[in-house]
Amino acid sequence: RHYSVRMDQRTGLLFRQLFESQSSTYTYLLADAQTREAVLIDPVLETVERDARLVEDLGLNLTIAVNTHCHADHITGTGLLKKRLPGCHSAISKDSGATADIHLKEGDRVTFGKYSLEARATPGHTDGCMTFVLNDQSMAFTGDALLIRGCGRTDFQQGCASALYESVHKKIFTLPGECLVYPAHDYTGQSVSTVDEERRLNPRLTKSLEEFVKIMNNLNLPKPKQIDVAVPANLVCGIQNV
Amino acid sequence: RHYSVRMDQRTGLLFRQLFESQSSTYTYLLADAQTREAVLIDPVLETVERDARLVEDLGLNLTIAVNTHCHADHITGTGLLKKRLPGCHSAISKDSGATADIHLKEGDRVTFGKYSLEARATPGHTDGCMTFVLNDQSMAFTGDALLIRGCGRTDFQQGCASALYESVHKKIFTLPGECLVYPAHDYTGQSVSTVDEERRLNPRLTKSLEEFVKIMNNLNLPKPKQIDVAVPANLVCGIQNV
Ligand SMILES: [Fe+2]
Ligand SMILES: [Fe+2]
Numbered sequence: 001r002h003y004s005v006r007m008d009q010r011t012g013l014l015f016r017q018l019f020e021s022q023s024s025t026y027t028y029l030l031a032d033a034q035t036r037e038a039v040l041i042d043p044v045l046e047t048v049e050r051d052a053r054l055v056e057d058l059g060l061n062l063t064i065a066v067n068t069h070c071h072a073d074h075i076t077g078t079g080l081l082k083k084r085l086p087g088c089h090s091a092i093s094k095d096s097g098a099t100a101d102i103h104l105k106e107g108d109r110v111t112f113g114k115y116s117l118e119a120r121a122t123p124g125h126t127d128g129c130m131t132f133v134l135n136d137q138s139m140a141f142t143g144d145a146l147l148i149r150g151c152g153r154t155d156f157q158q159g160c161a162s163a164l165y166e167s168v169h170k171k172i173f174t175l176p177g178e179c180l181v182y183p184a185h186d187y188t189g190q191s192v193s194t195v196d197e198e199r200r201l202n203p204r205l206t207k208s209l210e211e212f213v214k215i216m217n218n219l220n221l222p223k224p225k226q227i228d229v230a231v232p233a234n235l236v237c238g239i240q241n242v
Numbered sequence: 243r244h245y246s247v248r249m250d251q252r253t254g255l256l257f258r259q260l261f262e263s264q265s266s267t268y269t270y271l272l273a274d275a276q277t278r279e280a281v282l283i284d285p286v287l288e289t290v291e292r293d294a295r296l297v298e299d300l301g302l303n304l305t306i307a308v309n310t311h312c313h314a315d316h317i318t319g320t321g322l323l324k325k326r327l328p329g330c331h332s333a334i335s336k337d338s339g340a341t342a343d344i345h346l347k348e349g350d351r352v353t354f355g356k357y358s359l360e361a362r363a364t365p366g367h368t369d370g371c372m373t374f375v376l377n378d379q380s381m382a383f384t385g386d387a388l389l390i391r392g393c394g395r396t397d398f399q400q401g402c403a404s405a406l407y408e409s410v411h412k413k414i415f416t417l418p419g420e421c422l423v424y425p426a427h428d429y430t431g432q433s434v435s436t437v438d439e440e441r442r443l444n445p446r447l448t449k450s451l452e453e454f455v456k457i458m459n460n461l462n463l464p465k466p467k468q469i470d471v472a473v474p475a476n477l478v479c480g481i482q483n484v
Binding site: 016017018019020021047050054057058188189190191192197201 | 258259260261262263289292296299300430431432433434439443
């Protein structure tokens, strides 16, 4: 087994979790270590240079920069990445309403070498939210649909608590219990969870639909600081013309 | 292979990287998923409750909380963890001069279930720094000896640039290239590197010993804000009597 784990690192999946501290956003780099094809999930404008440099340092070929949804708390790095790394294409769900090179719908696959991410529509936080599931179902990138012991808010951007509840229960909690859950944000320094853990321990999503909707409709959160700048920018996949 | 990766998660090593944002410190939780025995590396006082709760939520039995060295930038959580989770013992190198239940020396092993961490003396940042290497050499917890594209400073706490250079080259760079490098800190949102990457890309440690010493002796960094509080506290393994 130890031998196979080593081999996995050398010839298999290359994986990096990256953090942007202003918006507490996680960006994920995945690559096929053999073909060097890479995908970046949820890049942030402020950390494009760090991410581009890592792609270059590791000798990777970034073909797709994809967003889980049209973010309200930061400007996406996809537009700038396309300039910085020619050959990189932007992707987002069709339902997000945002401009991008590739529009994804339920069941589409984002392929990099022998790996792929399956796009699952998980609306509720926004109507265009997607969860990306690695082809072996060992990892799910849940965006703001499912956070570690939490979930994204549902009080703007076509948010809908009952839709979010259904998305998480039907599209994420049905994955294998050991599937690792990698969210778009964490505000407590936690980096990963599992489907099994969130099924058992998520304080909101273990409740009934009725209770969940009540909780979500009574959060009374302040408006995100960057929303008026971030959403219009992200609807054109970030800053395209800089 | 996919099957064995899944099995690894279910019955093998449980691993969590945790972050404390004030001091940009990484804490690491490792456990044997079968026996539920767990080890925590470099816990921080401010995040003890988060970490203790995670240990409990995952049904783990924390037997050892270990520090890579006597930190100058934060107070260790080991003392408080011992109160919070009875059965937990503190550990640190003998050469650190700090109080602890267990004093480690070169070659000692910190065992949790079928796994163990090998203690390697890697002085230079402090004279008591240790790197902990997982028994299959797939992961190394390098403390402040080796950071991602960097290293700890050598201008206080018996720091010595030439000793650090030798420690990294003889005790860390000799590990397999694919061995994951998990540092005690990162200030740029990066979470992990590999031995191979640092051998090739570390801007300081790819230099000659002579150049390295020159770089380290001319950093002119400000004194860490917390040093006068943190070091005395950490010499008694944090707050023992709260
Ligand atoms: Fe969001
Ligand atoms: Fe240190």
